[in-house]
Amino acid sequence: MKEWIYFFDLCGTAVFALSGALAAGRHRMDPFGVIVLASVTAIGGGSIRDALLGTTPVFWIRDPNYIIVILATVLLALIFIRRPKKVPQYTLPVADAFGLALFTVIGAEKALNLGLSGMIAVVMGLITGVGGGIIRDILCRQIPMILRTEIYATASIFGGIGYTCAITWGLADKVALALAMISALVIRLAAIKWHLRLPAFELKKT
Secondary structure (H helix, E strand, O other): OOHHHHHHHHHHHHHHHHHHHHHHEEEEOHHHHHHHHHHHHHHHHHHHHHHHHHOOOOOOHHHHHHHHEEEEHHHHHHOOOOOOHHHOOOOOHHHHHHHHHHHHHHHHHHHHOOOOHHHHHHHHHHHHHHHHHHHHHHHHHOOOOOOOOOHHHHHHHHHHHHHHOOOOOOOHHHHHHHHHHHHHHHHHHHHOOOOOOOOOOOOOOO
């Protein structure tokens, strides 16, 4: 199972790195800017998680394969995506949705392996899933998606709850992993397709 988790972690890193690279392209950044934005998107959430859990040095320092995956993703993006503005509008949010689902489960799994409670596992899954995207959006001078009415953090929370409950109920690790990822992904993709949003908190002027 650890091999599968590691494989999915690298896949999630590549997906989030692509998400960051596409965002950099839409903002006309130079190659160094693409690397920076791809990196913080891919490893930002996990770095915050590891710092909070005290598992230092953080994962990408202990395993340089994460950096290699990021650089390879950026290189492929720079070679094959010559005109980022020509990339379909849905590409970035869909890639981001896959990364969100993957990282949410990985964050929750890491917290549970440390013997922490289910609630903390859900929070760690959320931080892992949305942390990099928050940094990406701030660097792009946008309001982070998690702070808007987008159903984004909600999908991560449900994915984390699903994984934690499945493990608590004694389901096999692979089954728990699949169920949690699918639930988070379906919620996020449904929100993208049908433009579902949470109600906004708005103070009415008197």
